[in-house]
Amino acid sequence: MSVMILLVICSILVAGGFLVAFLFATKGGQYDDLGTPPVRMLFEDDVAKSNDNQ
Amino acid sequence: MCDYYAVDAGPGVSQRGTRRDPSVYEMLDISAVAAEFTDYSSGTRTRVRLTLPGMHCASCVWLLEQLQQFDRGILSSRVDLIRRTIEVEYDNSMTSLKAVAILLSSLGYEPLLNREGTERQRDADQREATRRIYLRLGVAGFAAGNIMMISVARYLANGNNIDLSLERLFATLSIALSVPVYFYSAAPWLRSALISVRRGVVSLDVPVALGISTLFIRSIIDLVSGRSEGFLDSFAGLVFFLLIGKLFQQKAFEAVSFDRTVRSFFPLSVRRERRGREDVVPIDAIHTGDVMIVRNGEVIPADSVLMSDAGYVDYAFVTGESVPVECTSGSMIFAGGKVVGTALRLTATRPVSQSYLASLWERTSSRTPRTSYGKLSDRFGLWFTIGTLMTAIVGAGLWLPDVTLAMNVFTSVLIIACPCALTLATPITLGTAMGVLGRYGIYVKNVGVLLELKRVNTIVFDKTGTLATPLPDAVYTGRPLDALEQKAVRAIASNSAHPVSQSIASTTAPFESIECISERIGKGILGRYAGYEVAIGSWQYMNEVCSKVEVEETCDTFVSIDGTVVGAYKMRSCIHPDVASMISSLREEKITTKLVTGDTDRDAEMLSSIFPSSDMTFRAIPSEKVGSVDRLRNAGATVLMVGDGLNDISAMAAADVSIAVTNGTSTLAPASDVVMPADRLRDLPCLLGYSNDLGRVISASLWFTMAYNIAGLALALSGLLTPVLTAIMMPVSSLLVIGISVFGARILSQRFA
Structure with missing residues (x-):
């Protein structure tokens, strides 16, 4: 059963890593503006083409 | 630069007539003024943040983020489309804030240069508040997920012994995961409950904090003593859902920022x-x-x-x-x-x-606040806490002398009665509604306003701007003019800043081939266009420019062509279309409508088709408007004041709810509970109906949770509330309440479409 203990601890550590990443991203302001980035990603070098495809 | 039109269909705004004299930007060379816009400045680089009310689409973002192509001194620019701000970083030696402002204005995005454009403290506070909710939400979500995973294993074991060391690890892990949830994620409720108890008020946060704390402490005791699996999964899940409710509220707040001071208009x-x-x-x-x-x-100023x-x-x-x-x-x-x-x-x-303006404003802010949604919730919180505690004590008393079981029942009641659904239903329903209304240009100050609206039974309108179109219509009487003559008259009129000339000219673009314009301010204007000599002005002015005036003297504005008076324009304000139908549909809802205006009674005749004369008051000064609102309220009415000018502001504050009507998005609106565009005024009955419906959605969720909780209470009182049962009941009720609130508010909003 000791392998279970190892697994549980590992899984929580991995999840904890993601939590820390999320906390850093939030503190760094990644979630401050949820409106502009979805618009900005449309502007690749070739804007005209990406729009024509629609 | 040619890609501009490819980014979004129909971008841009008309540039006609928007160009401002670049000298207005001279003030940006004063360092005290520039500092208001500066985020950061070193010897060579400066970063400024400007508010551009004109940006509205993907193409705007694209264009504004290419600023360095227009001015080599600009190092980078970054746009926030939601807040309508741009952050520009530039090289001090190559360009200046003034140059950036002039560039933006030449592109059609005029920066806001008054105080409103510099209220960054408020922005920063809001951003910080949202960030904190996300952080709390992250911690609570992480803990809830992992504790649930551990708990499921133990629920499934269901009496069969799990390995003792594993059991101990699970207990330690759940406790370790839940401690930050209690002390960090749940902190807002605990703090607010403490504050309100210290102030001697029992807000709805008190029973919430009580429920959360009981859940947490009892679980830890159970786990340490090894009596049961504890409720920590339900606890973390509950805090997670409560935070989602808070996020809804915060997002709605952010969308509308209302705290303006008189200075922000200057x-x-x-x-x-x-x-x-x-x-x-x-x-x-x-x-x-x-x-x-x-x-x-x-x-x-x-x-x-x-x-x-x-x-x-x-x-x-x-x-x-x-x-x-x-x-x-x-x-x-x-x-x-x-x-x-x-x-x-x-x-x-x-x-x-x-100034007079500042004094008007101060008189308003010193008025005592009205019975608000907050007070209502406080009263309810008290009642609720007493009820819960009584039930818990009586329930525990029934099981005495078995102290363990009595304590078990006591805590179970506090847990199950935690009014989490209650705290979720209201902010989520109203937060969703605020978002939906925002899409139609109707901005609501806070969630309490929507609840207040449904009690309204009397509406007081201020006429100017509210019911009438912004510019009065000029109605022509006299000899009919042919097309070229009409064009000539408009062309000449467009050269005068006089309001009457402006409304005569209003429908046409500026003309070019105009000769010999002479204007006597306040009297009239004379000019030549396409061979016609046109004069527009008062009767006296006609006598000066024409050889012979054969018409009678009136206050109208006369027009002469080639020295002969051909006709006159009468000024008349126009009632918004749809107003009559709106008023009559309000009457059907048994809502009293009144008109109190500072205007003269020149439009009384036109308005009499809508309002009976007893309900109209003309030439009211601001204090009289307050007086009439107060009289109505003392007679027991719940008054909604609809106004648009700052002179209405004291009356708006005196009323139970106030709506400010604006013409166009850039127009400043006085502080009020709701801001709506003039062309949406016809939806006023809809808005009132919607707020009624929202009340119904909220009470539906409340009745639902009430029934749910009573079933839960029965379990709690009989001492049967087990961790696994709680783990199922709590999230199900929270999710159902969120579902009812969101879908209810959305589906019912279809009446606006």
Whole structure:
């Protein structure tokens, strides 16, 4: 059963890593503006083409 | 740059007539003024943040983030489409804030240069608040997920012994995971409960905090003593859902920022004339006796006396009166007026902070607050807490002398009665509704307003601007004009800043081939267009420019072509279309409608088709408006005041709910509970109906949770509430409440479409 203990601890550590990443991203302001980035990603070098495809 | 039109269909705004005199940006060279916009500045680089109300689409973002292609001194620019701000970083040695502002304005994005454009503290506070909710949500979500995973294993074991060391690990892990949830994620409720208890009030946060704490402490005791699996999974899940409710509320708040002060309407600087020199100074530098120059379109910052011969001042924002006022030398000019036409020289009679406008505002803010949603929730919180505690004590008493079981029942009642669904239902329903209404241009100050709206049974309208269209219509009478003559008249009229000329000319673009324009301010204008000599002006003016005037003297504006008077324009304000039908549908809902206006009764005849004469009051000064609102309220009515000018502001504050009507998005609106565009006014009955429906959605969720909790209470009182049962019941009820609230508010909003 000791392998279970190892697994549980590992899984929580991995999840904890993601939590820390999320906390850093939030503190760094990644979630401050949820409106502009979805618009900005449309502007690749070739804007005209990406729009024509629609 | 040619990709601009490829980014989004139909981008851009018309540039016609929007170009401003670049000298208004001169004030940005004063370091005190520039500092208001600067985020960060080192020797060589400066980063500024400007508010651009004009940005609205993907193409705007694209164009504004290419600024470095227009000016090599600009290092980078970054746009926030939601807050409508742009952050520009530039090289001090190559360009300046003034140059950036002029560039933005030439692209059609005029930066806001008044105080409203610099309220970054409020922005920063809001951003910080949202961030904190995300952080708390992250911690709670992480803990909830992992504790649940561990708990499931133990629920499934269901009596069969799990390995003892594994059991101990699970207990330690759940406790370790839940501690940050209690002390960090749940902190807002715990703190607010503590504060309200210390103040001697019992808000709804008190039973919530009580429930959370009981859940947490009992679980830890159970786990440490090894009596049961504890409720930590339910606990973390509950905090997670509560935070989602808070996020909804915060998002809705952010979408509408309402806390304006009188200063935010004023410009940051003004031109001062001293010893024959003109310079731009911050408005606080204006003292009594200083001479100011205020140009077309600028706002007058201090009460003053007019030095120029004559001019026009638009008091639309102060009084709501749509026609600019003609002022002559020596007349008193009040702060908050906007100069129309020629620039005015003014001598300040009072410093900025003591103006009539500021005093109107202060009178408003000193008024006592009304019975609010907050108070309502406090009263309910008290009642709820007492009820829960009584049930818990009685329930525990029934099981005495078995102390363990009694304690078990006592805590179970506190847990199951935790009004989490209650705290979720209201903010989520109303937060969703605020978002939906925002899409139709109707902005609501806070969630309490929507609940207040459904109690309204009397509506007081202020006429100007609210019911009437912004510019009065000029109606022509006289000899019919042919197309070319009409064109000539409009062309000449478009060259005068006089409001009557402006409404004659309003429908056409500027003309070019006009010769010999001469204007006597306030009297009339004379010019040649396409071979016609056209004069527009008063009866006296006609006598000066025409050889023979055969018409009678009236106050109308006369038109002459080639020396003969051909007709006259009468000014008439126009009632918004749909107003009559709106009023009659309000009557069907048994809502009393009244009209209280500061205007003269010149439109009484036109309005009498809508309002009975007993319900109309003309020539009301601001204090009389307050008086009539107070009278209605004392008679037991719940009053909604619909107004638009700052002169309505005290009446709006006196009413139970207030709506400010704006014409166009850039128009300033006085502080109020709701802001809606004039063309949406016809939806007023819809809005009232919607708020009624929202009340129903909320009570539906409340009845649902009530029934749910009573079933839970029965379990709790009989001592049967087990961790696994709680783990199922709690999230199911929270999810159902969120579902009912969101879908209810969305589906019912279809009436606006």
